[in-house]
Amino acid sequence: MKQPTIITKVVMLVIFLAGVVYLVGAAWQIFTDPFSTIMTYEYTVDDAAEATGWLVRTEQVIPGQGSIVDVLPDQGEKVGAGQTVAVVYRDETALDRSRQRRALELKLQQLNYTLLRGEASWDNQRLDQSITDAMARLRASAAAGDLTGLEEQALTLKSLVLQREATYDGAASIDAQIQAVQAQINALDQASGADTTAVRAPVAGTFSALADGYESVLTPAALNNLTPLSLETLTAQPVAAPEGAVGKLITKATWYFAVTVPEEVAARLVEGWSVRIRFSRDWSGEVAMKTESISAPQDGRTAVVFSSDRHLADTSLLRRQTVDLIFDSTTGIRVPKKAIRTIDVTRTDPDTGEKVPTGEKQVGLYVLTGVQAEWRPVEILADDGDYCLVQSVLSDNPTATEQKKMLRAGDEVIVAAEDLFDGKVVR
16 A cells, blocks of 8 residues: 655645644634624613502492392493392392302293294204204314303203203193293292392492492592692591492592602693503503693692593502603614614725725614624614613615615624624624
């Protein structure tokens, strides 16, 4: 076998050393290069002030005496005058009787539904198949979370089961069952007259199950000529939930929010103007409220009353709340301050083709596009500590290329890197 010459050995050694140097250099660059990126996202910064206040409504307590109370309307539900809002039971026996009546009413409904379907067929085999199909449909709807027709499907299944039961005694048995169930309901109604009382709404309004004792203290009339001292005096009164009350009715749609704020915050408000108020404690939501009144300052504090006729049902349980008064909001792309750079603006000399500085500066950042760094000019909208809210700077009539290169949520922004320039290959 031919032995390699000295020259061949030297060449192989040089190639090997070059490869080692390249790998060492690449590893050194990886561990020493500060290159890092971050994904951008849309963010909103609010110009807001925190305030604690009290919700004030026109309210009427609904009295009701009894050891067991069954409240019928949902919280925030509108009820009419004379509508039953609660049933008061004297003892557990009366409550059990009510439960029996409800079960019988459901059975009566099912029997009547079965009767309305008619006596088209009492074929056992077809009924069995229909029951199986109805069970399959009901199960599929429940598994898929489709509740739109669940009640009707359940009623159909129960009706088919009752029809199947009727095949043993004949179709006439359904009429007999209806009469028997109705007789049981009538008997329960007669027995409940002495120990069951229906509580009816004295007036129309929005129902709330919570009566806290402030119904007669915090009234719209009490907000006239409100001052920080008078609000403090109002809310400092000892109150107790009315005994035996089954709830209350909010009889007017307009509700109020009374707060005391620093004088400098009140100076930003204007009577008659609207301000966004964000609730985030016991209920989360924003309400646009009208500024009804602003008092004269006392010891650097000012009483302010806001009003609204929206979200009454959502706020019907609230009384004392800490909120944010939002004066303005700024939305943009949130990026680290370290990613913001300022570069010298250049132009191409038409004679030499070289780039020459114009003396102007441009604020922007670099976005990683593929393996290259692309320069994107931006405008800083807001300072948010270690981050900034920015948006792309476009001309009055942006071209398709400009629009394509707009900074968007989800772009990968270069936070740290050495010797960056537009078009540099960084990966």
